[in-house]
Every structure is written in C-alpha cells, then in structure tokens.
Amino acid sequence: MNYRRPLWAAATLAVLVSFTAPADEFTQRIAAQLKRFYTLTSPEKVYLQFDKDVYNAGETLWFKGYVVAEAPQQADSVSQVLYVDLIGPDQRLLVHQTLAVQAGGAPGSYSLPGNLPEGVYTVRAYTNWMRNTPDYFFTRTLPILASAAGSAPKQPEKTSAGAQVQFFPEGGELIAGLPSVVAFKATGPDGRGISVNGTVQDEKGTVVSQLRTHHLGMGRFELQPTAGHRYSAKVRYPSGQEATYELPAAQPAGFTLQVQEKADAFQVVIRRKAAAGEAPTERIALVAHVRDTLAHAAQAEVSTAAPLTVLVPKSQLPAGILHFTVFDGQQVACCERLAFSAPGTGARLTVQPTKKTYGPQESVTLRVAAQDAAGKPLAGSFSLAVTDVAGTSQLRNATDIRSSLLLTSDLQGVVEQPGYYFATTTPTTTRALDDLLLTQGWRRFVWKALLADQWSPMPYAREQSLSMSGQVLGKRMEPLAEAAVVLTSFRPSKSYQTLTDAEGRFTFSGFSGQDSAAVRVVALPTKSVKHPQLVLDDKLPAIAASGAALWPWAADSSALKFQTVGGRNTVSMRDKNILLNEVVVQDRAPQATRPDNRRIYGRPDATILTKDIAGIGSYKDVVQVLQGRVAGLTVVANQDNVRITMRGKSSSSQTQMAPAMQQSTNSRNRPMVSDAPTMPTATPLFLLDGIPTDINMINSIPVVDIEAIEVLKPGSAAIFGERGASGAIAFLTKHGNPNYRPGEEPAPTVLAPMYAPPRLQRVREFYTPAPNAEANATPAVRSGATLYWNPSVQTDASGVATVSFGSATRSGSFRVVAEGITRTNEPVRATELFKIEASK
Template structure:
C-alpha cells in the first residue's frame, strides 16, 4: 500500500508553510487554494450557532417554558458573536408560529420564556432559535428541538369557544399523518458511491413517517433474487455491512419491518469505475484507505488530494498518486483535530471533489462540572444550598456562564429525545436534518455509542458549503443583515420581480418616536435601516419613491421564515404512566397557583363576577382629531389607480383645495389658509414625499380646514391633509384589494423582557403551611449562573411541599468556547 504525503497541520500554520516554500507543484498550489478559500468563507460568512437550554423536555398546557440561549461562532464556539439579536419561535404541530421572542444578546447569551396557553392543542411542538445572519444559510442549521405539550386531561380537546379555533382543531385532526405508512429505508455507500468489484461499506437507515428510527432486519439480494448477505440495525434503525458488488448487477434489500411485513428497497447502482474513500478509527489514529477502479484497469496513475477539517479548521492535507493496483492509505493522528465532526474530502487530479466522509473525533474533554447539594435529602420547604464547580481537563478552575434547572424526576423519566449542549454544539449543529436522541452518543460507558455515532455520520449530511462553489469563489449572497441592533430591511422590486438599484427608500416612524429616515438600495435592490432601541414596539412605514422608468416599485420586507421541512410530527394520544403521573402533578400545581398568588402574602379572592357591555369600535391610533371636513375613500373611486400620485386624485374633489403643477411636482393650497401640513398615518411629511405616494397605497384621505385643524397648533395654520395608507391599517383586508401597494407597514416588536422565575423564601419552619406549594414540575430555574475566577458558584433555593427525587442539571460554556454539562440529584422526604 502507498501512503499519502502529509502536507500540513492547521490552517494558519499550513498557509504560512506553503507560502514560505515558494513551491510550484500544482497539487500543493491547489491545497493552498483550498486553505485560502476556506479562510475566506469563514471570514466573509462568519457562520453562527445557537443553542437553547430548556428547563425540561415535557410540558403541560398552562405551564411556562423557561430557556437560556447561547449564541457562538460556528468554528471555535466562542461566545459573544457579532450578532446581538436572537429570535426564538414556538411552532405548533402544524409548523405555524404560536409565539416569538426577540432577545437582546449580552456576551452571546440571553434568557426568555414562553407561556403555554390553555387554549393550545395537545401535540409535539418545535422550539427554534436563530439570528438574522443565520438566515443566510440553510434553516437546517438553526437550533431546533421538539417538545411534548400535553393537556392535563389528555383525552380532552382544547377549548373551542371561537368558531375559528374549532375549525382549526378539526383541520388538525383531519390532516394528521397516518401512522400505518411504510417506513423509509435508505442505503448510503461510504464516501458517496458504490464501486463495482471493491469492498464497499454501506450504511443504512430505517425511519418511520416522523423521522424516528425503527429496528429492521433484512437480506441483500442480487437481481436474480439470490441472497448475498444478511444485515440488521444496531441503534435507532441504523447499521452497516460490507458489499462487493459485481459489475453490471443490480441489488435490492428485502427488509422485515417492525410489524412483521416485508418490503423491497433498491440499493444504489454500482458504478463500473471511480474512487472509494474509507475511514476507520483505530486507537489514536484515523486510518484512511483510498482505492481506484477503472474499466481497463491499466489507466495511468492519477493525482489525488485528501483534506480533513473540523468546522473549517484544516487539520490534515495529503497528496499523492493512485492506480488500480494498490490502495492508498493515510494514518492520521486524531490529536491534530479539535473535538467535533472531521470532514474528509477526496479530490481527483482535476481538483474535483469525488468522495466525502464524516468522522467524529473526541480530543479535548468538555468542562468538568460538579454540582454538589449540601445534603442528600431535605424536608419540605427546607433550604437547599448548591455548589457548582467548573474545571478544565487539567483540573484548573474555569470562569464560565451556566444555566441550571431543578426538576421532578417525573418530567425526565420518559424523554426519548434527549439533547444537551454537548450534543448540539459538537454534533447536531453541524448536521442537516433531524437527529433523534443526540445525547445518547455522548454517554460514557456505553459500548455501542461509538459505533452508533459512526452509523449516524455515514447516513447524515454536512453541507455548510459546497466545494465547487467555494473553490470557484461564487459565494451565495447574504440578503439578511448582521444585526447589532434591531433593524428593518427588505428589497425594492420593479413590478414585484426585478431588483431596483439606487432607489430612494423612506422610513417614517410613528411609534415610539416620530421621525424620518432615507436610504438607497444596493445593486440587488436591498435596503437597511438600523439603530432602533428595542425598548418598545416600533411602528413605521417604508416606501420606495417612484422614478422615471420605475413608477410602480414594490417594497418587499425581509419577512417571516419559510416553514420547517414538512416532516410530520407524531400525535400525542395516550401518555405513558410516568407522563400521566406528571400531568396530574402539574394539574394540581396549576390549580393551586390559580387559587393562591404564590408571590405575595396577602391575597383577596373574589367570587364570580359577570360583566356585561357592548364592544366599542376600536379607535384609530393614527388620528388625534375627532372629525374631518372632507373624507375621500379611494375604494369609492374606481379609476384612482390610474393617477400618478395622490395629489392628482385630490384635484377638484375637495371644496377650497387647489392642486397645481403636474407629474411628480404638484402643490396643494387651501383657500384662505395657505400650504397645508401633510400627515401620512399620523406622521408629518414634506411635499416631495407626498408627490411619490401612489394611489394604490392609500386607503383614504381626510382634509381639515380652519377650526378643525386647530388641534395641530401652528403646524395646522395652513390646514391639514391626512393620508391613511392600507399598510398603516393593521385590519385592512388585502384579499379584497387587487393592487400591489408599494408602501409597507411595519410593526417591529422590541426586545422581550424575560420574566423572573418565582423563588419563594421560607424561614425553615416545619409548621403546617397556610398556603400549599406544589412546585415540582420545575422546582428551580436560574439562567444566570456565573462561576468566578476560582471556578465556583454558590446557589440556594427552597424546597416545596412536594416530595420525591429531583434532578439538578447545569449546562454552560466557558469564555474560550468549551461546553460543559453537570448533573446531580437530591430527594425530599
């Protein structure tokens, strides 16, 4: 066997060595090009990762989802990234956003919460987290986690007092996926292709309709139906086998499914020639084997290049030549890689990627987190003191930021899809698609976990970039801004299709501050407004001004995300005994919280009160006056859309109002008063802006003269012309409007202010309580646990009246990017 010549170790040192040698070999030049382009990609795109530590995996309606967010750079996992704004969504089982939190990040972290309304349907919900900058990459790399939300009476439907809610509930039940659909079984040759007359490792994965693994057995058969080999899954429907296919033959798998039925699945077609790449972990090394097969078998040797990197950090590069007679091998030390997914790519002599292989490398240990309660057992309402100690692998203290949850063991027993900060940052955040129970692969003393993880990486994709695009320097555009503060962004299009460059865009603020700002679109027609404080909800208008040749520009705001992949989520019908017991506990706790205010010592309970009244029509917040002298509704003017601007529409329609000029240079005068003050949705604007407003954007116009305008003081001395846009009216029905408004209305929420987890204070007395305290589902939650220079943090809280076993789980990150996890427990007698 031949061996690849080692070229480099690490990106920065690697580039320096190559530049210093002044080589002319085209292969070494290609490796240098790879290093430069990788470095350029990570500098230009600066990919980020997000992670949420949730207080528990199972919830009942009426409870609160508490979470701590961590945002890091995707390469070295350093906190305090460039982004300062994080979006956290709660999605229903039908992929609809139920609630959203916009959080301001400090040192890469933030905390928040969701209240699960008792009107929610029972089902599997999704929590996802992302920054604006992360939207430039695939949504597959957002943090995404499924959580179970049960009703405390699982057999009861959600309240459906409103007809719309009832219809939606019926629709959800009608469109639920059928559980009897046949499982999906796929086969993945190692390296990417099945090559004839070569031993190929083939991995397989069997999943149900919800993406969960199902255990299967089967046999591989040739096209004549003869058995070639038998196989069976090892963990979560995944496994592997060796196959040496005969050239020209097709193969299929006869698979026995969990329900006892048998189904036939085709294997990939074996290619008559090509390259194969195989990687095996042996001790402290990764043994890489490369083989070539050509039709003639006598083709001249070909140049090959092998590259290994972890999150863009090049740890191995080798080159050499290969023919059909001998395999090429590389013995790669694992200690040259940072911990994470090592991505091996094999390039041919034309510098085209031919094979890829993912391997997980474990090197630097995670943070050593020790959580120590002051006692193993406590009495109800007794004070619990906790010490959190964090050290690195060498035993040195580490300053880190943590979050900590204390839960009843009931909420944790039935958790088939466990996540933690190790499994997310080191594994799932670098993989596309759903990964079931990722925490399993990080359990210690589980002999099969290493093999199961290898099977996962043989069947799961990694595509943060595409080599062909990377090497050609054709990076995808980044339409979404990197947000240091809250922003408003979008694109201006001609007739809603082609981008308009150098277009003037106006932003008119109505709340919380009144103001006006201008921007100009870039070559792709995109605009950006920044500097919003985030202290309150911002309401504003954005309009692109029409110009010669582009009189109908359309503003398209950077809108909501596309829905998650349409993988159906399992329905929650009958809870397991542990979950049923948990739901009863939650029901009792919520009943006590409704009856007693747990955060005060004095509570007055009222009896039933009936309030009757008529619903008053909502006041228009854009108006500060009661009545206008003249009102023109554009819907009453069938030909209004044919006018150039709104002033031309007003011409001759209001007594005492004179409109002069033409085109985009028109003026208004009110007889006996002078030039009026113009308002757009309550915001003062100048004449030039009014000339650019298209009638298709306007709902109505109101004119105030004389005493009617006195409420505006000196500004209303010349009268007032108030223009109300369709976008400025949140209740405007666009389904009845065939026009395409170029005026965009924005209601931008400010930063969410997270609620504080209620922690009662008791004096340690064992007297019978006057008010019950049933806290147990989440006994304690603290999202801001910071260890000091000695690596220690001290915490304290009180037990409730509930007894049983409680688990303490702390997750966090050092300021150098190393994640850590600690678990402990205590009991309440």
C-alpha cells in the same frame, strides 16, 4: 507528531500527515477557500435549554438561548438578536418572540394557555443571519399535555406500512471489484428508526452478506460487488412482512473511501480501479477539516495495485464533525465521508448540592464549578433548572447542549435521540454514532462551487441590534442600487436615510426594542424609476404551505386582538400579565365578507364619513376635517401646534396635553377655533385602525385615505380602561378596511404604508422565594413542577458560582440540570439529584 504507531499501519503504501500549510498549489487553494468560506459566511449556531422535557397546558415554559459562532475566533461578532418561534402540531406558527442576546445568552419564556390541545409542539430558534441557511435552524420538539396529570404522548406503534430502507455506500459509490462498507437506515411512516434484518443477494439469489440494524434503524454490512452483477437487499420488518430493495449499481471504475477510528488516529483507506486505457496510478488529494480547522490537506499517488492509507492523528483535532474529501486527478471531489472527533478530556462542569437531603422549606445551596482538562478554573455562562422527579416525564436521550452544538447543528434533517451519543463513550455508542454519520448528510457547502468562488446569496444581515431591512425594486422587479430609502418615526419626530447596495437592499438598525409608535418607510424616486417598490423583509421564515395562524385553541375570541397598519394585518394576544409579540400575517386575498376587526368598541357617539364631505380632496389634513363637526370636541391649530380636547366626564379638572401634542405636525396657518369648554376637558385617546398613536401620525395620513372618523366620549371609551378616560377618536383608513378595493378613493394617492417597529419580548423573571422564607411565602410545588430556574449562572475567575433558593414544602426527589458555554467556547453539561424529606 508523537504517537504510538499501530501495527496496522506498517503495511501502508504512504502515510500523509500535515498540520502545516499545504505545499502544493491545489491543496493551498483548498485551504485558502475553506478559510474564505468561514470568514465570509461565519456560520452561527443556536441552542435552547428548557427547564423541562415535557409540559402541561397552563404551565410556563422557561428557556435560555445560546448563540455561538461556528468558528471560535469570530465569537465576538455573533448576532445580538435571537428569534424564537412556537409551532403547533399542525405546523402553524403560534408565537413569535424577539430576544436580546447579551453575553451570548438570551433568556425567555412562554405562558402556555390552560386550554392548549395536547400534542407534540416544535420550538425553533434562529438569528437573522442564520436565515441565509435555514436548514440549520435549531429545532426541538416538546410534548405538551392537556392536563397536569399524565405522561408524555405515546409514539405510534411501528409497523411496516409506509416503512422504507435507504442504502449509503461509504464514500459515495460502489466500485466493481473493490471492497466497500454499505450503511443503511430503516424508518417507519413517522420517520423514526425501526429494527430490521435480512440478507443481501445477487440477481441469482446467491446470498453475499447479512444485514441487521444496530441502533435506531441504522446498521452496516460489507460488500465487494462483482462487475456485471446486480444486488438487492431482502429486508424483514418487526411485523414479519418482507420487502426487497435494489442496491445502488456498482460503477466500473472509480475510487472508494473507507475511514476507521483507531485509539489515537483516524485511518483513511483510499482504493482505485482504473477504467480501460487509464494509467495505473493517479495523483489524488485528501482533505480533512473540522469546521474552519484544516486537519489534513496533501496530495499523493494512488495505484490500482494497492490501497493508499493515511493517518490523521486525533491529538490536534477540535471536537465536532470531521469531514473527509478525496479529489481525483482532475481536481473533482469524488468521495466524501463524515466522522466524529470526540471532545475527549475537555472542559468539565459539575453541580454539587451542599448535602444530599434537605428539609421542607430549608435553604438549598448548589455549587456550580467549571474546569478545563488540566483542572484549572474556567469562567462561563450557564443556565440551571431544578425539577421535581415525581410526575415529570423525561424524554429518552433528548438533545443537550453538547449533542446540539457539536453534532446535530451541522447535519440536515432530524437526528433521533441525539443525547444517546454523548451519554457514555463505549464501543457501542461510538459505532452507533459512526452509523449515523454514514447515513446523515452534510451540506454546509459544495466543493465545486467553493473552489469556483460561487457563493450562495446572503440577503439577511447579521444583527447587532434590532433592525428593519428590505429591498427596493424597479418597474420590472429588478433591484435598484443607490436608491434613497427614508424611515420616519413620529414619536419623537425624526427621519433617517440610507442608500441601497448593489442588490437593492437596505437596513435600518439601532431600534431600542421598546418603541410602540408605527414608522413609515419609503423609497424615494430615482432618475430611472419614478415610483420604486419597497419590500420589507418578513421576520417570519416559512414553516409550511398552509401558512401561519395564531393560537387557534383560544376559547375566548375576545383574547385575540386583530389590528391593521397600512393594510398589513397584525394579530397580538394578551395572556394575563404578558404581552406576546405582534406577528404579521401576509394573507391579503380579497374576501367580500371579511369582518372589520378594527373596532373593539360599541356604537360610537359620532361618526364622520369622508365620502359625505364635498371636496374632501382639498382638505389639508384630518385636523381640518374634525374642526367644528362634533359637539364637545375642541380642535385648536396654531402654526405647528395642534391641541384636541374633548368635553365630558373626566376626573381631571384641567386640560391635559400629551407630550406628543407639543411636537411639530408640519401644519401651517390653520384657523383657530375658540369653542371654549364649559366642562372639564382632557386629551382623548387616538386610534389609527385600532392601534393607539398620536396626532402626528394621524396628521401624516392623506385625507383621501381616511374612510371614517369615529368619536367616543369618555363613557363609550371605557373599554380602553384608563387610556379611554378622556374619550377616544378612531381614525379608520380605506387601506385598513379588509374589504377595501383599490381605486375607490376620490383622488389618486400613493400612501406609504406604516409598520410596527421591531420590539423585544419582555423577559419575565422566575419567582423564587428567599431562602428560609416563611411557609406561606413558599408556593407549593406540585408533582412534576419546576422548583428553581436560573438562566444567568456566571462562574468567575475561580470557576465557581453558588446559587441558593428555598426548598419545596413537600418531600420528593429533585433533578438538577446545568448547561452552558465556557469562556473557551466549549459546551458543557452536568446533572445531579438531591432529596427533600420531612423530619421523622
């Protein structure tokens, strides 16, 4: 490596620089296991760009999700399904969306109800594969205001009540007699950083160091502890109150690790103090890596007489968190330290309006360009938002695509104001970022487990398409390997079979995302287990112990529709023109007075109660139950064909047959009923526990599981709109009754539950008037609103994309924010301003 050797390196005992394969056996094993970890786990990262920082109730929240591989060479195998959740201020789930990922991006939106309570909401995004490491989900807090006017909710005043200060010796431990840096972080009761100052003193009250926060409650001080002494920090809060904290005790022997960033390299200093009877020198190993890129791995002797200094040049380091680890002579990790490898002069994104000022309703044209460090064009995928500056609250130093993918996605916990560290590059921001990494933990893996080939379980598979997965268990809840699992769909009628793996897990994939008919999933008996237990994976990771609730602020309870499929309660909500995805709620606690919400209609015209039918257990199917029991209802069963029609008021003059009726229902030799209608007839709507379905699904239900059949003639079924124009027949199961108690059925039966197949969220398109549109075609943009949103800006081989849209009808300043990923997998961001002014 060619770089100017700084003066501070002249006195180093040894300089170890290695970007080739390590020569010794131990560091070779480290390199191999590091590569193996990223190959097997192939971590993924998610980032969401939003059109704004702060929203008002009643607005639409627009976003684009980016899914990237942590290791660039694995970018082609990232998940193709993204899950996005909206969580309320009370930590309850509000909306769950499933989005298809195409070319690394997934656009989406939320329609926020107008009566949404004001507060700070959370959006989290993840893939099914990321559920194996839920600490690394993407999360973003979004303030939502109760009305169009106003500003972001104010943060609570910072006081000393509930405040705390934590201390973090650099490298891990204080060693008696060795100089160290101690980082600290002071936080208030809300977890946010607060400013403090104070002194560090020994047990006699002698002051040995001063401390003062540098940024967001973080800071550092130097300390060389003396053997036999205890140290504490006396801290003064902004309120004037004081508190005393004990510092970690200094160990009598061990290693310290210090890292300093220089102009063109990271200087690593390793010191050692030997215990009584130990040799004066010890062979250690130093490893440095950024994700799967090994920056340095070598062994050297370190003496108690002088420190060991190692230089790790920046020139070949990828951007991201740089992880240093020191292994002692027993090959045990004893010191760890994080630093940050800055992007440097990497890819660059620019957004340029054709002019700085436009007239009302004039066409606005923006030129989006991406270039690499040498100025050569770059192709990439970007999203672009244009918002009115007036009335728009902008969060200070909010997260962006660079801070998220390069920094916070590799750290556990919440990073406050992450955009601060990327807004500018100055000694102040560089120092603040280093303080952050001294105090914020990193735990993608533990070296001891990694070197011992002990891998964390990865039960959740990577999804290249929508899937249903789960596990098959035996009598003692043990996983059943090689167990056959069958999935049956009823529209069209098809069956699919797979075998479980060694952990009893299975996956069915390839769902279109548009299917609405429920499916049945069953585990077939094995030689050792006659009745295996099948447990489907829940696509909703836990949020808090309080459980999940949906849209608790909905003033109109009729907007909520509760449904039951196979005993699993589901809730969906229609908000005007958008159908929000169904969310499964796992609350099954018995409640004697729970309402039966399967009926959204009034009194039925006819009701059949199976408990009143003698010998119901001998009936082959529900078709036989219906025959001849309801006036005006015609049931014709011939071989494998079933036709059910209802006489009544209908606009149709002839009998209609739904396509599903023409499919096999596996019925045989049913008697034919020739109750010829004298009035117009048509096929009614079929409901199973409140869910529209077809006769194939109905006929697959064991008769003894049916509780009641309710018939609604066309007039009574008007609540269903056009679908109920020919009447409706509602089949209510015992398992679907919220007050059902096992054992009530007249004959024992094992009913395989039905499940709603995975569905994709319908992607809405942001309405944009054509450039130079008429005045009445251009909607008025109110203060703080989004003028333009485009989640699909693609630069070509020339590295340029051009977008045009009609300007607002009123004057004002507008902010442009563009973010995205280049073809070389680099996150980039650009901002710009332009004005709209009426002619004078």
